[in-house]
Amino acid sequence: MTVVLALLIIAVVGFVVVFPLRKTRPSPKVAKTGPDDELVSRKETTFTALKELDFDYAQGNLTPEDHEELQKKYKDKALTLLKQIDQQQTRQPASRPSEEGIEAEILRLRKTARKTEPQKAGAAGTAPSSTRQPRATPSPQAKSPCPKCHSQIPVSAKYCPYCGSALKPAVCAKCSTPYTPGQRFCSQCGATLTEEKGK
Amino acid sequence: MASLGSLALFLTLAVSIYATVVSWLGGRTGRLELVASARNAIFAIAGLTSLATFLLLYAFLTHDFRIEYVALYSSRDMSPTYVIASLWAGSEGSLLFWAWTMSIFASILAFHNRNLTNPLIPYVFAVVMTVQAFFSVLMAFVTNPFQTVPFPPPDGRGLNPLLENMGMFFHPPTLLLGYMGFTIPFAFAIAAMATRRLSSEWLTSIRRWTLIAWLFLGVGNILGMQWAYVELGWGGFWGWDPVENASFMPWLAATAFLHSVMIQKRRGMLKIWNIVLIIITFNLSIFGTFLTRSGVLSSVHSFGQSALGPFFIAFLAVGLLGSLGLLYSRRNYLKSEDELDSLISRESSFLFNNLILVGATFATFLGVIFPLISEATRGVKITVGPPFYNQVNGPIFMFLLLLMGICPLIGWRRASRANLLRNFLYPSIAGVVVAVAMIAVGLRQTWSVIAISTSAFVLSTILLEWFRGVRARRHTRQENYFHAFIRLVLSNRPRYGGYIVHLGIIILAFSIAGTMGYNxxxxxxxxxxxxxxxxxxxxxxxxxxxxxxxxxxxxxxxxxxxxxxxxxxxxxxxxxxxxxxxxxxxxxxxxxxxxxxxxxxxxxxxxxxxxxxxxxxxxxxxxxxWIGSIVLVGGGIFALWPERGRRPVRRGT
Structure with a gap:
């Protein structure tokens, strides 16, 4: 009886442990470290500090002067971090193709395929199934539309080569809060916004 | 039954070694099926250790004296309550309890992270399973609770009469849960270093685990105090016994961590320090488990001489050196994101609080190992008693109490002179009034006057902080005082739970000052x-x-x-x-x-x-x-309780 129970326990444990190892589908990968983690963490830390600052001020733990000075310091820091995160995000499309880039790449691959098909047909008897296509790589010339004049421009451009507008987010001159084109007043300080050409 | 129990323990050892290897490989290669196999292995280990625990418990309840451990710690005339408590009355059973609860905690962790999306998880599993494997080795080869005797006695020896108290039912398991609970925060720290994901994300994952372990250890110590007071018959509650100290030290280090972690989360500072504190806390927990079983120091709590000492020392050495080595190799990833704006700020008071807590931990540690040092250097075992601890730790804790009052009223980043005057005027007046009143009525014992007046100061700062919070909320949200207070407290459970814990500490300080000063x-x-x-x-x-x-x-x-x-x-x-x-x-x-x-x-x-x-x-x-203890534990539970309407932590809690 004990031997049967022991074997049963071993069998159940073995099955439970080995079950996930069976090969039914390609192995998914564990998520790897993202490059922005540190920046995002610092941004969150700064935002938390800003919130704490306001609560401390509301409770009377900080004088208005200290509050204003420290708030400015942390807002500047938050802005710098946001800009760094934005820069990282705008750099990412260079390594990841845009929609236009993907379409251009598909077109190129189709053309290549059409060219190689007659060759394959001529070389009948070989093993075409084992022939591997070259891996699609993003085009270095990937383009995206300019937010102002909608011309197709390189994704890495800092200024539009057609209308000259700056491709970095515009910021309020008074409080440095980013704003979108067409906005007339700052959402944070209420200051009138003036478009700075070619900034 | 004994052979099935032993089989379960040997299988636990084999499966935990397997889980350690495959989860580590899964982390290194990114192959999720390996990590999934390790996750299932953790569930299997929970099943195996539960089976072993159930079998031993069954042996106790059926008085199966063929098993030596059952014969040594129970007898036929014992009540079923104490028979159940006999499970952890000896070294073998308490190690099984450690391993069993460890596997349950690991299973909860594995269940919460069953989709394996958190990149830290493979390494967390590997570390937890390493610890599990260590305890399995001890049980399988050194102190097997299923060891049988060739000639079973007709009746067992029974439980030590000092242990026949309801404290026996709660004090050892809560302490063991506390010790064991620090394995998971330690595993996350190692995983964060291994993966170089050293932003504040891993801290979010371990907050609840650390609080749970801290709470269990705190409850265990309090129950021990209560038990000592009613059972040992010397009129006191804390004797600075080596094993008491062994459970107090990780609690102090964990308290330091729970405070300094706030600085990292808010300001991105003290990153290395936080990892050091987690490493210290975990290793002190293992040290505490070792001290009770090694027989190196005499204590009312120890299980006597055993062969476990060298195993624990080797494990401690590997754990400590390995984790500190890993920390050194990752030092460039742990640079501070900010610096102190001012020496008079909440950050600096947190820093002082940390230094004091770690100082108290070190002083206690020194006292505990002093007999070993004196024996090694002078050949004579000199034991330091309560006077040493009271003289060294008394002033340290008094300063800590004072900081507890100063900390909430100093704003983050900096505090001006006008701000300090405004915030500390009323609490200081309260402290002075209490001191004068005590002296006026003839209560002139110096340390008690200082402790009780400082407690009054701290109580006033907490009440002032709450009052200002309510006023600020009333002003901005147009709520009445009652609603503003309730919503203020519920709006930030960790913060206000912390204040409730502080209230508990104040009441404890008040009681200790009275008991020690005027008994x-x-x-x-x-x-x-x-x-x-x-x-x-x-x-x-x-x-x-x-x-x-x-x-x-x-x-x-x-x-x-x-x-x-x-x-x-x-x-x-x-x-x-x-x-x-x-x-x-x-x-x-x-x-x-x-x-x-x-x-x-x-x-x-x-x-x-x-x-x-x-x-x-x-x-x-x-x-x-005891009232202060209940408040302290209540505050801990309040801080731990999930906030309403807020989703649990994104990944890996």
Whole structure:
């Protein structure tokens, strides 16, 4: 009886442990470290500090002067971090193709395929199934539309080569809060916004 | 049954080694199916250790004395409650309990992270399973709880009579849960270093685990204090015994971590320090487990000599050096994101708080290992007693108490002179008024005056902080005082839970100051019919009676108690001699109210002349010790409780 129970326990444990190892589908990968983690963490830390600052001020733990000075310091820091995160995000499309880039790449691959098909047909008897296509790589010339004049421009451009507008987010001159084109007043300080050409 | 139990333990060892290897490989190669296999292995280990625990418990309940551990720690006449508690009465069973609860905690962790999306998880599994494997090795090869005896005795030896208290049912398991619980925060710290994901994300994952372990360890210590007070019969609650210290040290280090972690989360500072604190806390937990079992130091708690010592020392050395080595290799990823704006700020007060807590931990550690150092250097084992700890830790804790009051009222980043004056004026006045009042009424014991006036100062700062929070909320949200208070407290459970814990500490400090500063005791030998007086009480010794049970001979002294001449009741201190143990056990008699405890110990008696010796103690404010403890634990649970409407932490809690 004990031997049967022991074997049963071993069998159940073995099955439970080995079950996930069976090969039914390609192995998914564990998520790897993202490059922005540190920046995002610092941004969150700064935002938390800003919130704490306001609560401390509301409770009377900080004088208005200290509050204003420290708030400015942390807002500047938050802005710098946001800009760094934005820069990282705008750099990412260079390594990841845009929609236009993907379409251009598909077109190129189709053309290549059409060219190689007659060759394959001529070389009948070989093993075409084992022939591997070259891996699609993003085009270095990937383009995206300019937010102002909608011309197709390189994704890495800092200024539009057609209308000259700056491709970095515009910021309020008074409080440095980013704003979108067409906005007339700052959402944070209420200051009138003036478009700075070619900034 | 014993062979099945042993099989479960050997399988646990094999599967935990397998889980360690495959989860680590899964992390290195990114192959999720390996990590999934490790996750399932954790579930299987929970099943195996549960089976082993159930089998041992079954052996206890059926009095299967073929198993040596059952014969040593239980007997047929024991009540089922104590039979269950016998499971952790010895080294073997307590290690099994450690391994079992470890596997349950690991399974909860694995279940929460069953989709394996958190990149830290493979390494967390690997570390937790390494610890599990270590305890399995001990049980499988050194102290197997299923060891059988060739000639089973007809009855067992029974539980040590000192352990026959309800404290036995709760104190050891809560302490063991506390020790064991720090494995998971430690595993996350190692995983964060291994993966170089050292932003604040891993801290979010371990907050709840750390609080749970801290709470269990705190509850375990409090229950130990209460048990010592009612059972050991010396009138105190904390004797700075090496094993008491062993459970106090990781609690102090974890308290330091719970504070400094806030600085990292808010300011991105103290990253290396936080990892060091987690490493220290975990290793102190293992050290505590080792101290009870190694037999290197004599203690009321220890299990006696065993062969476990070298295994624990090797494990501690590998754990400590390995984790510190990993920390050194990752130092470039742990740079501070900010710097102190001012020395007079909440950050700096947190920093002082950390230094003090770690200082107290170190001083206690030094006291614990001093006998070993003195034996190694001078050949004589010199033990340091309560005077050393009281002299060193007393002022340290007093300063800590003061910081507890200063910290909430200093704003983050900096505090100006005007701000300090405005925030500390009223609390300082409260502290001074209390000190003056105490001196005026004749309570002039220096340390008690300092402690109680500081407690008043800290209490005022907490109340002021709450009042200002309510006022700010009332002003911005147009709520009435009651709603503003409730919503303020519920809006940030960790913060206000922390304040409740501080309230508990203040009450404890108040009680300790009263008990240690103003206790009075008297030892007298009197005959039946005679009386003794202490403070406002008079105790008349009426008679002595005896009775016998199946397991013990009991002697009871009957006393009538008068308060300022008015009869208020009777007290019956006892002393009994267990049949199977050659030691007398004292059962004290206690009359308790909010003002003081009247504590009577039956010391001994002359069988011929009828002269009986009593020790009578008045412990002022003792009841506040247990009230403060309840508040402290309540605050911890409040901080731990999930916030309503807020989703649990994104990945891996």
């Amino acid at each position: 009075t005791s008297k030892e007298v030998s009197i005959k039946p019919g005679e009386s003794l007086s202490i403070g406002k009480y008079t105790l008349r010794y009426d008679s002595m009676s005896q009775y016998k049970t199946a397991r013990k001979d009991v002697v009871v002294a009957n006393l009538t108690v008068f308060n300022a001449g008015e009869r208020i009741g009777t007290m019956s201190p006892e002393k009994f001699t267990p049949i199977y143990y050659n030691q007398d056990v004292t059962e004290v008699a206690i009359r308790s109210n909010l003002e003081e405890d009247l504590y009577v110990i039956l010391m001994g008696w002359d069988r011929i002349g009828g002269v009986t010796a009593f020790k009578v103690i008045i412990n002022p404010l003792m009841a506040w010790m």
